[in-house]
Amino acid sequence: MQIKYYQTCFKDMLTPIYDSMEAEQLFLIALEEIEAKTRIDLMMNPNLETTKTVVWESVLDELVKEKPIQYIFGNAYFYGLTFTVNEHTLIPRSETEELVEWIINSVDQSKPIRILDIGTGSGCIGITLANELPLARVTLMDVSVGALETAKNNAIKNDVSVETILQDVLALDTLKDKYDIIVSNPPYVRNLEKVEIKNNVLDYEPHLALFVEDNDPLIFYRKIAQLANDNLQEGGMLFYEINQYLGEETKALFESHSFVDVELRKDMLGNDRMIKAIKHN
Structure with a gap:
């Protein structure tokens, strides 16, 4: 069978679900994963079998x-x-890459620092920071056994050294160490927003890592801010991915906890998506 047959199948069968560009992108990912071939390979040899x-x-x-x-x-x-992902972990997204880039550009890379990644999932944030910041000592925390095991394996796969903590952050009164940076991409989608979520997310990605109750959507941000008051070094930084509809509310929360230079930043699509706060000296 010629591979181009499946290119047509992807377009015909998936465009009712995705737009034509997404369907083509899915085909190209499958082409690389299944055949170890690229778009160029197919262009150079359209009759590939x-x-x-x-x-x-x-x-x-x-x-x-x-x-x-x-x-x-x-x-x-x-x-x-490359990260292993499964039913225990969210799929890493491009806007989270923007958050990681912001962190990398905000630190003095000549000094050793301690980083805590809360709700690490696949470990994509913490492991990437460990890879990009060789002097950083990174700890990954998650409440899910499956997620934390996946993150440990991803650290090995990407040849970085990290520490791990199995812990529900909401059940903590204090952290055991002091950190220079605390980063988190916690659950932040309200149940009322489920109507906006595509089926490929709603039906397959872990709800534990996605959703919060409508009556207290900032519960994780508040808890981590409280912990950071005691366990973030003076001048240390908090970084979060946030709900695009709650940008100003999230910013106000950190300001109410005496953090300074609170900065709200948009992602590449123009949505309020990430926030940075500094512990007052």
């Missing part, structure tokens, strides 16, 4: 069911690194 028709059919069947392609192949790519 495959012996993996069963794999192609299986992948297409899963995609029609709206299963994310990252879960189908078990891999996601983030800041130049």
Whole structure:
């Protein structure tokens, strides 16, 4: 069977679910994962054949069911690194790469620092920071055993050394160490916003890592701010990914906890998406 046949199948079968560009991108990801080929390879040899028709059919069947392609192949790519993802972890997103870039550009890379990544999931934030900041000592925290095991394996896969803590941050009264940076991408989607969530997220990604109750959507931000008052070094920084609809409310929360230079930043799509706060000296 020619591979171009499946290119047509992806377009015909997936465009009712995704737009044509997304369907083509899914095909190209599958092409690389299944055949180790790229768009250029197919352009140079349009008559490329495959012996993996069963794999192609299986992948297409899963995609029609709206299963994310990252879960189908078990891999996601983030800041130049490869991460294992599964039902215990969210799929890393490009806006989170922007948060990581902000952190990297905000630190003095000539000095050793301690970083805590709360709600680490796949470990994409903390592991990337450990990779990019060789003098950083990084700790990953998560409440999910499955997520933390995945993060440990991702650290090994990407050849970085991290510490891990299995812990529900909401149950903590204090952190055991002092940190220079605390970063978190906590659950922040309100239940009322579920109507905006696509099925490929709603049906497959872990709700534990996504959703908070409508009556207290900033519960994780408040708790971590309280912990940071005692366990963040003077002049230390907090970084968060946030709910785009609650930017000003989140900023006001940190200001009410005596953090200074609180900065709200938009992502590449123009949504309020991340925030930085500094502990007052």
